Amino acid sequence: MEAVKEQKKEPAKPKKDVVIEINGLKKAFGKKQVLKDINLEVDRGENLVVLGKSGEGKSVTIECIVGLLKPDAGSLKVFGDEVTNMNDKQLKELRMKIGFLFQSGALYDSMTVRENLEFPLTRVLKLTDEHEIEERIKEVLDGVGLLDAIDKLPADLSGGMRKRIGLARTLIIKPEIMLYDEPTTGLDPITSKEISELILSMQKKYKTTSIIITHDMECARIAADRIVVMDDGEYIAEGTFDALHKSKNEIVKAFFNDIL
Amino acid sequence: MDAVQEQELTGWRKWAASVGDQCIFFSRFFKNIFAGGFEWSEFVRQCYEIGYRSMMLVGITSFIMGAVLILQLRPSLVAFGEESMLPITLTVSLVREIGPVITALICSGKIASSIGAELGSMKVTEQIDAMEVSGANPLQYLVVTRILAVTFMVPLLTVIGDAIGLIGGFIAMNITDNISYVLYFHKCVASIDFSDFLPAFVKTIFFGFAIGFVGCYKGFNSNKGTASVGIAANSAVVTASLWVFVIDAMAVQITSILFYK
Numbered sequence: 001m002e003a004v005k006e007q008k009k010e011p012a013k014p015k016k017d018v019v020i021e022i023n024g025l026k027k028a029f030g031k032k033q034v035l036k037d038i039n040l041e042v043d044r045g046e047n048l049v050v051l052g053k054s055g056e057g058k059s060v061t062i063e064c065i066v067g068l069l070k071p072d073a074g075s076l077k078v079f080g081d082e083v084t085n086m087n088d089k090q091l092k093e094l095r096m097k098i099g100f101l102f103q104s105g106a107l108y109d110s111m112t113v114r115e116n117l118e119f120p121l122t123r124v125l126k127l128t129d130e131h132e133i134e135e136r137i138k139e140v141l142d143g144v145g146l147l148d149a150i151d152k153l154p155a156d157l158s159g160g161m162r163k164r165i166g167l168a169r170t171l172i173i174k175p176e177i178m179l180y181d182e183p184t185t186g187l188d189p190i191t192s193k194e195i196s197e198l199i200l201s202m203q204k205k206y207k208t209t210s211i212i213i214t215h216d217m218e219c220a221r222i223a224a225d226r227i228v229v230m231d232d233g234e235y236i237a238e239g240t241f242d243a244l245h246k247s248k249n250e251i252v253k254a255f256f257n258d259i260l
Numbered sequence: 261m262d263a264v265q266e267q268e269l270t271g272w273r274k275w276a277a278s279v280g281d282q283c284i285f286f287s288r289f290f291k292n293i294f295a296g297g298f299e300w301s302e303f304v305r306q307c308y309e310i311g312y313r314s315m316m317l318v319g320i321t322s323f324i325m326g327a328v329l330i331l332q333l334r335p336s337l338v339a340f341g342e343e344s345m346l347p348i349t350l351t352v353s354l355v356r357e358i359g360p361v362i363t364a365l366i367c368s369g370k371i372a373s374s375i376g377a378e379l380g381s382m383k384v385t386e387q388i389d390a391m392e393v394s395g396a397n398p399l400q401y402l403v404v405t406r407i408l409a410v411t412f413m414v415p416l417l418t419v420i421g422d423a424i425g426l427i428g429g430f431i432a433m434n435i436t437d438n439i440s441y442v443l444y445f446h447k448c449v450a451s452i453d454f455s456d457f458l459p460a461f462v463k464t465i466f467f468g469f470a471i472g473f474v475g476c477y478k479g480f481n482s483n484k485g486t487a488s489v490g491i492a493a494n495s496a497v498v499t500a501s502l503w504v505f506v507i508d509a510m511a512v513q514i515t516s517i518l519f520y521k
Contacts, residue, residue, distance in 0.1 A: 066393045095395040106390035108382075123297075123396040173394070 017044040019177060019209045020065060025074035027060055034060050036233035038074070047203055047210045049220045051255050052230030058213040059103075062179040065211075066098055067091045078177070096124055099170030099208070103182045105162035107154040113165055114150050117141070120173050140168040143205065144198060160191035164198065171202060178203070180212040184219045196222040217255060229255065285477050289407060292400045302405040310371050310406070311413030315420065317370060318363050322421035325362055326354060326428030334436065343437065347444050348451035350429045355452050359422040360460050361508055364467035367414050368500035372475035375406055376496030379479025380489040388480065403480060407472035414468030415461055455519040463511035470503040 018041045025038035034057035042048050052058045063069040064076055067083055076083045078094060086094065107116050117137045121127045127136075141147045144164040154162060163183060170178065183199060184192035196219040203210055203223075212223055220227055221241050229237040229244065229252050237244060237252045245256050269277050329350050337343050379402060382388050391398040430444045475496045482492035 068389055068393060092395050095393055098393065100390070100393040102386045102390055104385055106386040108387055108390075109385070119391075120394045120396060123401070124394055170394070 016041070018042070019044045019079060020211070021075075021077040021080075022061070022065075023075040025061070025064065025071050025076060027057065027064065027069065027071045033233055035064075035071070038233075038235065040228065040235065042209055042211060044209050045203075045207060047200070047212065047223050047225045049212045049214060049224035049227045050230055051214065051220060051227055054215075056230050057233055058230055059181050062100070062181060062211055062213060065177075065179060066095055066100055096173060097176045099173070099175035099178045101163070101166050101170050101178065101180045101183055103185055105154075105159075105166035107157075107162055107165055107169070109154045112151050112153055113141070113146075113157075116154070116165065116169055117172055120169060124173055136172055140172045141165075143171070143202065144168045160187050160195065163187070163195055167195075167198065167202065171206060174206060176208060178208045178210040180210065180214070182213055182215070184214060184216040189218070192216055193218060193222070195219070199223050281481070282477060285480070286473070288399055289403055289473070289476075292397065292404050293408070295397075295400065297397075297400065299401050299405050302401060303409055306405050306409035307413055310409050311417060314367060314370055314413070314417060318366055318417045318421045319424045321362060321366055322359065322425040323428035325358060326350065326425030327432035329353065329358070329425075330429045330432035331435075334433075344447075346433060347429065347439075347447035351426065351448040351451045352456060354425045354429075355422055355456050356460050357508075359425055360418050360464045360467065361504065363418040363421045364414060364464065364471065364504040364508075365501055367410070367417065367468070367471050368504055369497055371410055372471045372478075372496040372500035373493040375410075375472065375475030376479040376482075377489055377493035379403075379476060380482035380492035383480065383482050384484055384486060384489055399480075403476045406476055407469065410472030410475070411465060411468040414471065415464040418461070418464045459511060459515040459519060463507060466507045466511070467504050470507060471500045474500040474503060 020040070020042040022038050022040040025035050026033070027035040038061060040048075040061075050058050050061070060069060064071050065078060065083065067086065071084060074084075079097070081090070081094070083091075083094065107113075108119065111119065114137060117140065118133060121133050121136060127133050137150070138147065141150060144167055146161060146164050146168070149157060149161060149165065154165070157165065167183075178199075180199065184195050187195065196216070199210070199212065199219075200223050202208070210223075212219065214220060224241055227239060227241055227244055228235045229249075231251050237247055237249055239247070244252055247253060247256070330346055333346060333349055334343060337345055337349065379388070382402070388398045388402070391401065426445070426448050430439075430441060433439050433444065478492045478496040478499065482488040
């Protein structure tokens with residue numbers, strides 16, 4: 001992997017607190033090898049953006065992290081525990097610490113916004129105190145600026161609002177890790193920017209570690225502490241937004257072409 | 261994603277993998293019934309959606325079926341001078357066979373398809389994945405409640421359908437003959453006993469389970485594409501209908517051995 005660093009002497013780094021550690025991860029669907037050899041470390045509190053073409057397996061990586069997919073080979077540790085060997089109970093405990101924002105928002109369309117937000121509180125955290133549930137719902141809805149939408153159905157919300165509610169639903173259980181699967185895809189530039197800024201502000205507020213899968217360079221610029229670029233099932237470049245902007249690699253340059 | 265879907269299997273291997281997958285799905289369903297935290301409110305909601313909302317369709321169909329059976333049977337029985345046997349013939353055929361099978365087939369069409377399409381659509385829009393990654397149990401919330409609701413409601417719908425079918429028969433009889441409702445229903449009730457009602461009732465429980473299970477399995481395991489929602493719904497109806505006939509054939513054999521030997 002090409003490690004692109006900014007051209008200045010870096011001070012000695014403090015000891016890393018690695019939250020996600022991936023080594024030699026491989027995954028194939030039929031004959032197509034989607035992940036060839038993924039190696040990655042994500043530090044606590046870091047916002048990592050993964051860039052790459054469609055169908056390169058960016059989403060597959062984060063689906064492996066939450067155990068939705070089982071990798072064919074390699075090691076995948078979250079909080080030091082090997083995910084690939086976890087049983088259902090361990091996986092459930094891990095998932096309670098991870099928030100996953102799907103590309104579509106994945107709101108439960110037969111439930112209102114309130115019921116969508118209640119669902120993880122009553123089913124996952126097993127909260128029974130109605131006052132506490134109401135408080136937490138209002139807190140996260142206020143955080144994403146959609147307190148007025150509390151009794152609406154997902155069908156009555158715009159794409160951007162659905163993403164915000166999806167974000168609120170994942171944040172309501174106060175996860176330590178947030179995984180975003182193309183959070184700004186299909187949104188207009190203004191809403192995309194709002195969502196990207198919301199991701200950043202939520203990360204600061206809840207002090208989460210995040211992996212953001214995106215094609216949106218504006219989202220990467222706003223939210224990323226570090227970016228990795230994926231091509232043909234492998235990470236080919238890594239660095240900050242400014243450092244990758246100056247990269248000579250043709251694939252990396254293709255992503256930054258339109259950025260001034 | 262399930263292991264079966266990830267591999268490109270063909271022929272008997274695909275069939276065997278699918279059977280294995282259904283066995284695993286069944287064991288997961290069974291385990292989740294007793295896992296604690298049963299979703300009572302969702303179960304009651306599903307009973308309302310599945311049972312109450314199917315009642316009109318089952319009622320109309322059973323009414324017509326009862327009336328048509330009387331009108332079709334009458335010429336044959338009149339030829340033997342046995343038109344007084346009409347209520348008895350109708351009751352026995354309706355309670356033993358036609359009522360349960362017709363109700364189950366209607367439920368296969370209405371309920372299995374709606375469950376298959378609903379869960380298939382939830383799969384496509386990643387709602388099931390969202391439930392799973394949040395640490396909630398989609399199987400307990402979506403599958404256990406639906407299968408148990410269908411298993412519970414199909415027998416009830418059958419009993420209601422049988423009763424409405426008899427009313428349809430009474431009205432049809434009074435088109436050509438003149439029979440009091442007291443005499444008609446007395447003949448109906450007197451013509452059946454425990455061995456007519458119980459096996460028929462028990463098999464509707466299996467019909468209900470098969471309809472719910474097939475609908476949930478097809479929807480829960482549909483692929484991630486818009487077309488797969490239609491495929492899941494269609495496949496659920498076809499498979500559930502087929503299972504109704506298979507269970508019916510097995511039930512006839514068992515009933516014959518136990519009650520009519």
